Amino acid sequence: MNISSLISFLFLFFSILNVDANGQPNFIVTSFGAVADGKTDSKQAFANAWTKACQTPGGVVSVPAKNTFLLSGGEFVGPCNGLTVFQIDGTLVASTDPKLDDLKYWITFDNVDGLNVVGNGVFNGSGPSSWAQCRSSSNCKNRPTSLKIHAVSDATISGITSLNSKMFHITINNSKNVRIANVQITAPADSPNTDGIHISKSSYVDITESSIGTGDDCVSIGDGASNVNISGVACGPGHGISIGSLGKYAGEQDVSEITVSNCNLTNTDNGLRIKTFAPSMSSNVVSDVTYSDIALNNVKNPIIIDQHYCPNRACNSGGESGVQINGVKFINVHGTSATRLGVSLQCSKTGPCQDILFSGLQLTVGGGSPATASCSNANSRFLSSNPSGCT
CATH class of the missing domain: 2.160.20.10 (Single-stranded right-handed beta-helix, Pectin lyase-like)
Structure with a gap:
């Protein structure tokens, strides 16, 4: 490269390159x-x-x-x-x-x-x-x-606004x-179907101090997600914070180590939800899930495990879900339910939910009357809670 060509190249390069206050190109x-x-x-x-x-x-x-x-x-x-x-x-x-x-x-x-x-x-x-x-x-x-966000490691997404996605906002x-x-x-x-954030086949994901209002799940957690932490999230409107749906496809991976804490859900169609298809095409496991210090305000279906999930009429309504759910804790979840039924655990007959714990649960219906709990095929415990148990 002769000197004139080099000068031209450098001029072009520096015309498109600036250096910010941190010295980054x-x-x-x-x-x-x-x-x-x-x-x-x-x-x-x-x-x-x-x-x-x-x-x-x-x-x-x-x-x-x-x-x-x-x-x-x-x-x-x-x-x-x-x-x-x-x-x-x-x-x-x-x-x-x-x-x-x-x-x-x-x-x-x-x-x-x-x-x-x-x-x-x-x-x-x-x-x-x-x-x-x-x-x-x-x-x-x-x-x-x-x-x-696909096949990415060590990433930060901060400060941005996602407005009016055609389908999901962030995956x-x-x-x-x-x-x-x-x-x-x-x-x-x-x-x-405008889910806020959907996570699948990913690990060590943190979602903090964010506001999510959509036409579907504020956060949805799909198969293969592990070590997910959600905290300080304001959710509403929307369909709540969900694990699933799971079991729709063969070969799905387990979901584990999910923590949801210090979140507020307002006027949502669901609150804290785990949903699996029946019959299911996979037998993956949901385990070690903790919801703590969650405030609910006028939420329909505040706590729901639905192992007969069917979003439309195209589902096969026969059979049971093979997705196993165990080790789920609800600690200090409190607030108001827009529906009389505050807790619904509808688990699989062939693989009942195991080790479902409620501690410090306090749910009332809008007028102040106590919410109720309905459970099927669920091994659950209620400690210092209202409702105090399943009917």
Whole structure:
């Protein structure tokens, strides 16, 4: 390379590279051609910025504040050369083109060791453009999840807002050591299948100090999840905090070491729920689950284990669930139920629930009368609790 070519290369490189206050190389998406008009698809510009940041130790993809970018999709794939940061302070908007609703995911981070998705920005999934068909049909096709975290380790997601996803807001799959903190997830109560955060086949996942209001589960925990900690989460509207559904597919993995603490659920359709299909295609185990210091406010079905889960008429209603549930503790769960039945344990005849403990449970119906508990095929104990036992 002659001297003039070298100078030209360096000029081009430094024209797209900035260094932030922490000395990290900062690749601003507008320097790669992203157009902040909310109308022009900036997919390629974001891809180019990611490539540079991924190749650079400590590289930062920067989405500037007070800017809105249309993104038809984003696949941000590693491996990268060290920690990579996706700094979003502006707004990303998904396309409303119905042809793109066939995609499984809007934005994906895949195969990255060391990832921060941080900032005060917004992932706007443009959900209203695709919800109508699913409000009228329980068997509508799947739509794109807004943000997929797959095969990622040592990740932090912090400060962001996920708004109006077409389907799930955030999924974490085949990942480990993922921390989610101070995020806001929002969709209307009647938005279909808009789970807030779904975790599967992942370990050591922490969700803390976040606000989640959706049309489905605030947090759902699927097969293969272990060592999951959920604390300081405000949930509502939505369908509560759920383990499952499990048993729908063959070869599902066990779920274990799940802790939910210091959370508030308000006006949700369910509270703390474990759900499995019957009959089930797998015989996985749910074990070592602890719910503690949970406040419930006007919650329907506050505590429910449903081993005959069937979300639509397409289910086979015969048979029993082969999913085994054991070692579940409810410690200091308190508040008001919107339904007379506060605790429902409907377990499998062929594999009853084992070692279900309630301690310090205090549930009343809105007017102050005591809630009731109904149990079937469940080995349960109630200590210093109201309701004091099963009927």
